[in-house]
Amino acid sequence: MSLIIFLQETMVDYGAFAAIGAGLAAIGAGIGIGQIGGSAMEAMARQPEMQAKLQTSAIVLIAFVEAVALFAVVVSLIK
Amino acid sequence: MLLRFSRICTSLLLLLFSANIFANPAEKSDNSKEFDVNEMIMHHIKDSHEFHIMDINGHAVSFPLPIILWTDNGLVTFLSSEFNHDDSGKVIVNRKNQAFIKYHEKIFYAAQTGEKNIIYDSNGVVLNKKPLDLSITKMVFSMFISMVLLVLIFVATARTYSQSRNGEPTGLGKFTEPLVLFIKDEVALPMIGEKNYQKYMPFLLTLFFFIWINNVMGLIPFFPFSANLSGNIAFTFVLAVITFIITTLVANKDYWKHIFWMPGLPVPMKLFLAPIEFLGIFIKPISLMIRLFANISAGHIIILSLISLIFIFKSILLAPVSLFFSVFISLIEVLVVAIQAYIFTILSAMYIGSAIEEHEH
Numbered sequence: 001m002s003l004i005i006f007l008q009e010t011m012v013d014y015g016a017f018a019a020i021g022a023g024l025a026a027i028g029a030g031i032g033i034g035q036i037g038g039s040a041m042e043a044m045a046r047q048p049e050m051q052a053k054l055q056t057s058a059i060v061l062i063a064f065v066e067a068v069a070l071f072a073v074v075v076s077l078i079k
Numbered sequence: 080m081l082l083r084f085s086r087i088c089t090s091l092l093l094l095l096f097s098a099n100i101f102a103n104p105a106e107k108s109d110n111s112k113e114f115d116v117n118e119m120i121m122h123h124i125k126d127s128h129e130f131h132i133m134d135i136n137g138h139a140v141s142f143p144l145p146i147i148l149w150t151d152n153g154l155v156t157f158l159s160s161e162f163n164h165d166d167s168g169k170v171i172v173n174r175k176n177q178a179f180i181k182y183h184e185k186i187f188y189a190a191q192t193g194e195k196n197i198i199y200d201s202n203g204v205v206l207n208k209k210p211l212d213l214s215i216t217k218m219v220f221s222m223f224i225s226m227v228l229l230v231l232i233f234v235a236t237a238r239t240y241s242q243s244r245n246g247e248p249t250g251l252g253k254f255t256e257p258l259v260l261f262i263k264d265e266v267a268l269p270m271i272g273e274k275n276y277q278k279y280m281p282f283l284l285t286l287f288f289f290i291w292i293n294n295v296m297g298l299i300p301f302f303p304f305s306a307n308l309s310g311n312i313a314f315t316f317v318l319a320v321i322t323f324i325i326t327t328l329v330a331n332k333d334y335w336k337h338i339f340w341m342p343g344l345p346v347p348m349k350l351f352l353a354p355i356e357f358l359g360i361f362i363k364p365i366s367l368m369i370r371l372f373a374n375i376s377a378g379h380i381i382i383l384s385l386i387s388l389i390f391i392f393k394s395i396l397l398a399p400v401s402l403f404f405s406v407f408i409s410l411i412e413v414l415v416v417a418i419q420a421y422i423f424t425i426l427s428a429m430y431i432g433s434a435i436e437e438h439e440h
Contacts (some may be wrong), residue, residue, distance in 0.1 A: 074369060074373050
C-alpha cells in the first residue's frame with residue numbers, strides 16, 4: 001500500500017510508465033512470435049511439402065499474438 | 080495507358096505547384112522554440128483540415144482543403160486556407176452571420192462574449208459549441224485519391240482481358256491476376272469453402288486492395304500521399320464493422336448454437352462459455368480494427384522518430400545513421416503493409432467462414 005502511495009507521490013511523469021508498459025508488451029510479443037516462428041521453421045524442415053500451409057497459419061498466429069501486444073501499445077499511447 | 084498516367088502525374092504536379100499560392104507570408108518563423116518531436120509526430124498521425132506539404136523558412140506550405148459545415152443557419156463552405164494555418168483559435172472566419180475558429184483541428188463557433196474566442200472549463204476542455212463537421216479532410220482527400228487509383232487500375236485490367244486473344248493476361252493484368260488468384264486460392268477457398276466462396280470474393284478483393292493501396296500510399300513521403308489513412312481508427316473501425324455486419328447477417332443456426340449452447344459439453348461449462356463466446360463476437364472485429372490501426376500508426380511513428388533523432392541530438396553526424404535506419408524500416412514497412420492487408424482479409428474470410436460452416440452432428 002505504501003508503495004502505491006510512494007509511486008503516486010514521486011512518479012508524476014506517467015510517460016515513464018507508458019514506456020515500461022510498451023517494453024513489457026514487446027517482450028511478451030517477442031516470446032510469442034519467437035515460439036511460433038521456431039515451431040513453424042521446424043515443421044517446415046521436417047515436411048517441406050507442407051510449407052505453404054504452415055506459412056499461412058504461422059502468419060495468422062503471429063497476427064493474433066501481435067494483436068495482444070498492440071492492445072498494450074495503444075493503451076500506452078493513449079495514456 | 081501510359082499517356083493517361085502521365086496526364087494524371089502532370090495534373091498532380093500542377094496541383095502541387097498551385098499550393099504555393101496559398102503559402103502564408105505573414106506567419107513568422109519561431110526559431111527559439113524547441114523542436115517538439117511528440118508534437119510533430121502526432122501532427123502527422125492525426126487528421127487535419129489542410130494538407131501540410133513542407134515548411135520554407137518557417138512559412139508553412141500546405142494544400143487547402145474544403146471545410147463543409149452544417150450549422151444552425153444551414154450549409155457553410157469555405158477553404159481551410161482562410162484560417163491562415165492558424166490552429167489555436169485566433170483567426171475568425173465569418174460566414175452567414177456566424178463566426179468560426181479552428182482549434183486543434185476541430186471547428187468551433189467563436190465565443191460571443193468576452194475577448195477570448197475560446198472558453199475552457201477548469202479541466203481545459205473547450206466549451207464552445209461545434210457545428211456538424213462534414214469537411215473533406217486530409218484523410219478523406221487521401222481516400223478519394225486511392226479510390227480513383229483503384230478504379231483506374233482495375234478498369235485498365237479489365238480492358239486488357241477484352242483485348243487479349245486467348246484469355247491470357249496482358250499488360251496490367253499480369254500484375255493484378257496473380258494477386259486476385261492469390262486471394263481466391265489462399266484466402267477464400269481454404270477459409271470459406273468451395274461451395275460459398277464466390278459470393279464473398281468481391282468483398283475480400285475490395286478489402287485487400289483497398290487496405291493495401293492505402294497502406295502503400297501512406298509510405299510514399301510526399302504530397303498528395305503520405306496521409307496516415309489506414310492508421311486512422313475511424314477508417315479501420317468502418318472496415319471492421321462491415322466485416323462484423325456480414326458475419327452476423329450470414330451466420331447460420333450452427334454458428335449461434337456454438338456460441339450460446341456449445342454442443343458436447345457439460346451444462347455448467349456451457350453456462351460458463353456462453354458469455355465468453357458472446358463477447359468473442361465483438362472482440363473479433365475490435366481486434367481487426369486495433370491490429371491494422373496500431374500496425375500502420377506504429378510504422379509511421381517509427382520512421383518519423385528515427386528521422387527526428389537528428390533534431391533531438393542536434394548533430395549532423397547522426398544523419399547517415401538515422402537515414403540508414405529509416406530506409407531500412409521503410410523497406411520492412413513495404414513488407415508489413417502487404418502482410419497487414421493480407422491478414423485483415425484472411426481473418427475476415429475466417430470469421431465469415433466460421434459463421435457459415437456446416438457441422439455434422
